[in-house]
Amino acid sequence: MGPEIIPRTLAEVVKADIVFLAVRYESHPDVAKALPNWQGKTIIDVTNAYGVAVEELGGLPSSTVIAKAFNGAKFVKGFNHLPAGLLAADPQVEGGRRVVFLASDDDNSVPPVAALAERLGFAPVPLGKLAEGGALVQARGQTWAPLVFQDLVKSY
Template sequence: MNNSQNNVAKSYAIIGFGKIGKALAKAFARKGIEVSIATTRNPESFASEAAAIGPSIIPTTLAEALKANVIFLAVRFESHADVAKTLPNWQGKIIVDVTNAYGVPLEQLGGQPSASVVAQAFTGGRLVKGFNHLGAAILEQDPAVHGGSRVVYLASDDDTAAAEIGELAKNLGFSPIQLGGLSEGGLLVQAQGNSWGKLIFKDLIKFDL
């Protein structure tokens, strides 16, 4: 009961409206959950695309979208720092890191998991790595499959934030699986240089027996 009440109070935004951003928007639209969409472009430029996905998809400015308390970062990994700079502090916000750092030199990451680098950029925010292991063509599909539900993996150094995003994933129709911390199980869903984590692209369905 409390979880559903908490979710009612939550506000959501997706930063980025490329293939992954649109796939996430379709997941929200499928359940009629309102989510703001923003890019660096004027919201009028993608308003018709948003409207085509569903009435709960709200095109807005970046500044307006960042008022949400759960923010999906669906931009290129290289752009995460630009988004992070738009607010001096991300206190009270959960950042869901949907980026993939494939091809980014390991030296550039300082030997850390890419999500740890993203987490450090978003000062004060709570970061959850998730929804990034599936390609857009799979992610945009209905997660209800043959009586089961599509798995999404979540990793975070903040158990409470991971649990909150797990609840959201369930509300969107997915089966969340918690992998633990970013530098532990989280490595299974993070690209390292030119190699992919072992769980990336694995499209699994969970059945409740």
Template sequence: MSYAIVGFGKIGQALAQAFARKNLDVTVASRRPPEELAPQTRAIGPTVVAKSLEKALEADTIILAVPFGEHREIAKALPSWDGKTIIDTMNSFPIPPEELDGLPSSAFAAKSFPGASLVKGFNHLPAAALATDPVVDGGHRVVFLSSDDEDAIAPVADLAKQLGFAPVKLGKLNEGGWLVHARGRTWGPLIFQDLFKKQQ
């Protein structure tokens, strides 16, 4: 399984640090050329490599860490998204809900990536929390996952565990997914809930 982080702002960098902490390979890409990102990626760790967007999108699993309004541009970069898994870390706040056709932001974003399996995850925590070691006093920091594709959640949950987090499945996007969606000017009740779980 290969991984790429698209977007190298605070969230993208925090997730890159999580990969580096576990010596897991990940490609990163942003609007900036890879040579501009290289000093930052080298500082994070040797398993984090900057590449062009086109090269990054060759990964099996793509972590979308761009501002919500940019997801459509990313979607145009591939002629087909069949077989790809997208982990959506974006929040649509403060875009008005009426611009999302009444859908959770992830369900709205998924329409731009036909053929892909989209999993909402890693979006409810601020970058500073994501960047720190998720294992504290034997407890693992919780990340919430939701998707309309039940089969897609399992490998993302496995990745979360590899990174040291405790995945908690919330079901479909229009069910538990609402709990972690920031939309309009309202926050879901689980946004910013920094919870820890003892691993079984």
């Protein structure tokens, strides 16, 4: 994947202030158990729960379920609607920047993640709460949400 990608253990990752949670949906409880309290940390949920039964989620968006597992963390759904290859590509395209969608139930959590997305070269687009705009970028059962796989570019 390139020399700038450095594998880290979970014990090393939890020391970071911002953690991109990019694991299978079923693995999130194991990651969450790495700390008893995630206070002061921001979790960016990059997971997709495609194929997870809606009943298993209690009718909730998968990100709402995952957020509950990370006690005390600031929680933002984001960067999950694009395939890994597009995320790895230069976000400066066609006279603009590739869009990444962000959603959170905590309005104060989105601006720092949006600033990070901008530093990475992306154009962040806030979608609102997880159950509302966030539902536009989350798989549900055997279906993909309408904005998943949408490679959009915001002009300069």
